[in-house]
Amino acid sequence: xxxxxxxxxxxxxxxxxxxxxxxxxxxxxxxxxxxxxxxxxxxxxxxxxxxxxxxxxxxxxxxxxxxxxxxxxxxxxxxxxxxxxxxxxxxxxxxxxxxxxxxxxxxxxxxxxxxxxxxxxxxxxxxxxxxxxxxxxxxxxxxxxxxxxxxxxxxxxxxxxxxxxxxxxxxxxxxxxxxxxxxxxxxxxxxxxxxxxxxxxxxxxxxxxxxxxxxxxxxxxxxxxxxxxxxxxxxxxxxxxxxxxxxxxxxxxxxxxxxxxxxxxxxxxxxxxxxxxxxxxxxxxxxxxxxxxxxxxxxxxxxxxxxxxxxxxxxxxxxxxxxxxxxxxxxxxxxxxxxxxxxxxxxxxxxxxxxxxxxxxxxxxxxxxxxxxxxx
Amino acid sequence: xxxxxxxxxxxxxxxxxxxxxxxxxxxxxxxxxxxxxxxxxxxxxxxxxxxxxxxxxxxxxxxxxxxxxxxxxxxxxxxxxxxxxxxxxxxxxxxxxxxxxxxxxxxxxxxxxxxxxxxxxxxxxxxxxxxxxxxxxxxxxxxxxxxxxxxxxxxxxxxxxxxxxxxxxxxxxxxxxxxxxxxxxxxxxxxxxxxxxxxxxxxxxxxxxxxxxxxxxxxxxxxxxxxxxxxxxxxxxxxxxxxxxxxxxxxxxxxxxxxxxxxxxxxxxxxxxxxxxxxxxxxxxxxxxxxxxxxxxxxxxxxxxxxxxxxxxxxxxxxxxxxxxxxxxxxxxxxxxxxxxxxxxxxxxxxxxxxxxxxxxxxxxxxxxxxxxxxxxxxxxxxxxxxxxxxxxxxxxxxxxxxxxxxxxxxxxxxxx
Numbered sequence: 001x002x003x004x005x006x007x008x009x010x011x012x013x014x015x016x017x018x019x020x021x022x023x024x025x026x027x028x029x030x031x032x033x034x035x036x037x038x039x040x041x042x043x044x045x046x047x048x049x050x051x052x053x054x055x056x057x058x059x060x061x062x063x064x065x066x067x068x069x070x071x072x073x074x075x076x077x078x079x080x081x082x083x084x085x086x087x088x089x090x091x092x093x094x095x096x097x098x099x100x101x102x103x104x105x106x107x108x109x110x111x112x113x114x115x116x117x118x119x120x121x122x123x124x125x126x127x128x129x130x131x132x133x134x135x136x137x138x139x140x141x142x143x144x145x146x147x148x149x150x151x152x153x154x155x156x157x158x159x160x161x162x163x164x165x166x167x168x169x170x171x172x173x174x175x176x177x178x179x180x181x182x183x184x185x186x187x188x189x190x191x192x193x194x195x196x197x198x199x200x201x202x203x204x205x206x207x208x209x210x211x212x213x214x215x216x217x218x219x220x221x222x223x224x225x226x227x228x229x230x231x232x233x234x235x236x237x238x239x240x241x242x243x244x245x246x247x248x249x250x251x252x253x254x255x256x257x258x259x260x261x262x263x264x265x266x267x268x269x270x271x272x273x274x275x276x277x278x279x280x281x282x283x284x285x286x287x288x289x290x291x292x293x294x295x296x297x298x299x300x301x302x303x304x305x306x307x308x309x310x311x312x313x314x315x316x317x318x319x320x321x322x323x324x325x326x327x328x329x330x331x332x333x334x335x336x337x338x339x340x341x342x343x344x345x346x347x348x349x350x351x352x353x354x355x356x357x358x359x360x361x362x363x364x365x366x367x368x369x370x371x372x373x374x375x376x
Numbered sequence: 377x378x379x380x381x382x383x384x385x386x387x388x389x390x391x392x393x394x395x396x397x398x399x400x401x402x403x404x405x406x407x408x409x410x411x412x413x414x415x416x417x418x419x420x421x422x423x424x425x426x427x428x429x430x431x432x433x434x435x436x437x438x439x440x441x442x443x444x445x446x447x448x449x450x451x452x453x454x455x456x457x458x459x460x461x462x463x464x465x466x467x468x469x470x471x472x473x474x475x476x477x478x479x480x481x482x483x484x485x486x487x488x489x490x491x492x493x494x495x496x497x498x499x500x501x502x503x504x505x506x507x508x509x510x511x512x513x514x515x516x517x518x519x520x521x522x523x524x525x526x527x528x529x530x531x532x533x534x535x536x537x538x539x540x541x542x543x544x545x546x547x548x549x550x551x552x553x554x555x556x557x558x559x560x561x562x563x564x565x566x567x568x569x570x571x572x573x574x575x576x577x578x579x580x581x582x583x584x585x586x587x588x589x590x591x592x593x594x595x596x597x598x599x600x601x602x603x604x605x606x607x608x609x610x611x612x613x614x615x616x617x618x619x620x621x622x623x624x625x626x627x628x629x630x631x632x633x634x635x636x637x638x639x640x641x642x643x644x645x646x647x648x649x650x651x652x653x654x655x656x657x658x659x660x661x662x663x664x665x666x667x668x669x670x671x672x673x674x675x676x677x678x679x680x681x682x683x684x685x686x687x688x689x690x691x692x693x694x695x696x697x698x699x700x701x702x703x704x705x706x707x708x709x710x711x712x713x714x715x716x717x718x719x720x721x722x723x724x725x726x727x728x729x730x731x732x733x734x735x736x737x738x739x740x741x742x743x744x745x746x747x748x749x750x751x752x753x754x755x756x757x758x759x760x761x762x763x764x765x766x767x768x769x770x771x772x773x774x775x776x777x778x779x780x781x782x783x784x785x786x787x788x789x790x791x792x793x
Contacts, residue, residue: 094578098465112427
């Protein structure tokens, strides 16, 4: 880990105040000289995960490049809420061209800077899951394949939020969207085969691929710093909850982002040159229901009777991630907690035994319920 | 320096003389030779500093050009036909953002049916994209227009398409005069961008604009094109002073003094048109031609002036506005608003069909006798069309048009005439 880890479980939180850290270890966002690249006053919704993610990504990249950064942006919420004419929230040179071309525009900027001998100025491209995984995918893959000197960041909120919450190829199974409504059948997206953008990025064998969530912002900052130490095509996929599109409370954005990792639904890892180099372990394994229940897009799964089969399918996917990425922590990695679930301490590669999982969940829920502040 | 050179290569050399800093391109016939030669020049270091991007589509080619131009680099690309259509969204974006990208169009038909040969369907489909459009008659002019195009684009901050006929020009070897680097450097100053992505002075490019200002930003694009009506002749004059030959401009008349009949056309077909006019002039027929060099902006006044004294105008165009007829003739008619003269639209040469002197002779003679219809299709094989229409009227699934017609042509060709 490139930064000092903090474990203050007794405080009921994974995040410690920067005041406890060595000044050199403080987060970018805690520094007086942070660049506020996406400055306040923009029009994102309350609790917007994308605004939070973009702020941390860009400030971290600005610090890593000494403020010599150019950003390209796909069409989408981030572009719309940050630039309603005549206002702009961007405190760095920033260009929006189209929905599907942000990676290629970034390629062009990088080429221009190279031709001009400005190797000190770096380029970052950004887009949502639609602009990255769907309409911009060809441009993204081309940029990867050529190994252009661009860091591309996908802020994944799992649907087309800017146009009114339509399904994208990043929309998870069973999630209700504006075009997966309960018309002529059950609501919710179908169980497809999925489109795992970070793994596809890795298949290009680019220097750096990472995933992150807005629950672990120091981790996100560190990954951006790591990416900016490298040259060539780099990709960071950030999980960003969308209160509006997911039907979740604004105050639950961080909580949901934490649960998506702790359930195993979203593996948080790093890869270099196509090989996984580090995995962020699950410290308190949580059943997927805890994640799903906070979001109205899954409310149809918890009716009377609940759709236990669908929930089991989602759990199976999470379990598969846990096995494939080795997401369970050993005791010496912080996996053993007061009252922790047996399955966590066990850390077997096939830790998806339903009976054991169910028992573990009960223990965990008891633990969480005993905290006066809930799971936070 | 005078050289016997392929059109594509001559254009590539001219582009290299303009010192582009970024070239992004995707292969499509008949544009490939231009960008292949530029790739050679970059790889051998003869064109430096320059980044050559081999992108994965025309959409990416134009998108990368947008990024490069916004970062202050002189930027070039080339395409044709389907490739131009594939980059359309980015095309409008480049002009909307006012980025002075220069692009060669090696004019080619648009499918279906797929066809690689020359007509003007591709660039004409983008006449309202906000790009300046120049049409070259010869390889020398194509070469010269590229050097002018960078200056026009950068002075007025708009992108420019230089259109040259695919294969007819791009793949033809002709004698061309390729200027030396010093002369081009003197003619074309270094690119001073109106807007640039620079960390020292951050700007937001491509912000969202609502009804309160969109109209004005859009109008600016029109206002700049109207300014280009003054700028293009000025650049052409400077070019002639520097290089000693006229090239480009808005329009050019050919033997149009006292002409009763004037043929309006663009591009390489004017060579054949002028040959026919020469022959008819020798026979005492008062006929001339008007070459359109700039189609966007459209030089309404110059066209009106050039045609005002004629009695009839024949617009010969290599494209078809399906459902109405001609694209060029509609624009020419706007120039002639209020002037009563006979106007004929002639659609010719689609998908590379030869436009022969014999056919043009016949056509112009019919025009002079006022025997033409308002809309005419030069050398259209009407019997083949009628046969296929008849087949579709029979009601049963009649199959793909192109397959049926090709089979018919085989049958017809094998019949004794």
